[in-house]
Amino acid sequence: MIRWLLTAVLAMAAAMPVLAQDTMPPAPYAYNQLQDPRLEAEASELMHSLRCLKCQSQSIADSDAPMAGDMRHQVRSRILAGESPEAIRRWLIARYGDYVSYEPEVSSTTWPLFAIPVLVILIVAGVLLRRLGRRRSDDDTGAAA
Amino acid sequence: MRKRLWLWVPLALFAFFAGLAGYMLTQEKEQFVASTMIGQPLPDFALPAAFNGLPGASKADFADGKPRLLNIWASWCLPCIAEAPQLEALQKQGVDIVGIAIRDRPEDVANFLGRYGNPYSRIGSDTISEVQLAIGSSGVPETFVIDGKGIIRHQHIGDIRPEDIPTLLAELEKAR
Numbered sequence: 001m002i003r004w005l006l007t008a009v010l011a012m013a014a015a016m017p018v019l020a021q022d023t024m025p026p027a028p029y030a031y032n033q034l035q036d037p038r039l040e041a042e043a044s045e046l047m048h049s050l051r052c053l054k055c056q057s058q059s060i061a062d063s064d065a066p067m068a069g070d071m072r073h074q075v076r077s078r079i080l081a082g083e084s085p086e087a088i089r090r091w092l093i094a095r096y097g098d099y100v101s102y103e104p105e106v107s108s109t110t111w112p113l114f115a116i117p118v119l120v121i122l123i124v125a126g127v128l129l130r131r132l133g134r135r136r137s138d139d140d141t142g143a144a145a
Numbered sequence: 146m147r148k149r150l151w152l153w154v155p156l157a158l159f160a161f162f163a164g165l166a167g168y169m170l171t172q173e174k175e176q177f178v179a180s181t182m183i184g185q186p187l188p189d190f191a192l193p194a195a196f197n198g199l200p201g202a203s204k205a206d207f208a209d210g211k212p213r214l215l216n217i218w219a220s221w222c223l224p225c226i227a228e229a230p231q232l233e234a235l236q237k238q239g240v241d242i243v244g245i246a247i248r249d250r251p252e253d254v255a256n257f258l259g260r261y262g263n264p265y266s267r268i269g270s271d272t273i274s275e276v277q278l279a280i281g282s283s284g285v286p287e288t289f290v291i292d293g294k295g296i297i298r299h300q301h302i303g304d305i306r307p308e309d310i311p312t313l314l315a316e317l318e319k320a321r
Contacts, residue, residue: 022219022249023250024248024272027272028273053178053284054283056176056178066248066274067274067277067284070248070273070274070275070277070278071278073273074275074278092278093181094181095180095182095279095280096178096180096181096283097179097181100178
């Protein structure tokens with residue numbers, strides 16, 4: 001038991017350094033909204049669909065990691081400079097791959113996700129048409145007899 | 146009988162996906178996001194000096210035909226302490242290392258270099274991770290091999306261990 005506790009304490013001590021962070025103030029637009037509510041809404045929508053690279057299950061809008069703050073600053077200052085949200089998304093995807101974006105994307109690895117449902121619907125439609133068609137023709141012959 | 150067998154197909158499919166999900170849970174997740182800037186030129190940047198002792202860094206420093214290492218680090222980053230001896234070893238072998246200090250203060254940078262050695266020829270200060278984001282780096286430390294024309298050739302994610310040095314030297318040789 002004591003050995004287990006000791007291991008746990010040591011493991012926690014070893015995990016602490018990961019929390020090491022800088023002491024710098026956040027970037028200007030990390031926690032400050034844009035003046036124009038329309039632009040801020042655009043930025044906010046984009047920030048909710050971009051992945052935080054440090055804490056990969058959060059969006060940069062949800063994360064308090066300093067790097068997420070720096071990414072929010074990029075998004076807001078670029079939107080303020082007149083860039084479109086899609087252009088900013090493309091800019092990040094060019095650097096980190098489509099993993100950085102939560103927006104579903106048809107690519108060489110994801111196309112089956114889009115193709116399989118279409119295929120299944122086509123198969124189901126085919127089967128239904130054949131079955132219903134057969135029943136109707138059965139009815140027809142029944143009525144004729 | 147044929148029809149009966151068909152009835153098992155959905156259950157078999159379900160078992161297959163449940164098994165696959167269970168198996169994937171036991172697999173180690175790739176937790177690093179690699180840069181997709183390999184083969185691309187460095188983005189335009191010009192960073193001020195990170196402290197008084199060395200000049201800052203800019204894209205222009207990578208255009209003289211000599212391959213270099215671009216080390217993304219920070220004085221508050223603990224793995225950067227672990228990597229310091231390896232950077233020093235690389236520098237002793239004639240490798241030119243340009244540093245970019247992320248979200249750092251001049252006094253902290255000077256303190257770090259005083260304690261763990263200074264393998265850098267220049268260090269730029271990136272206080273809002275701007276250049277870091279522009280080259281597709283997602284953490285500290287990371288090391289990029291940049292060829293003599295300023296093209297990004299290789300990315301090493303995480304601290305450089307002694308066993309990584311041959312790879313980096315080989316990548317630098319390839320970038321020549």
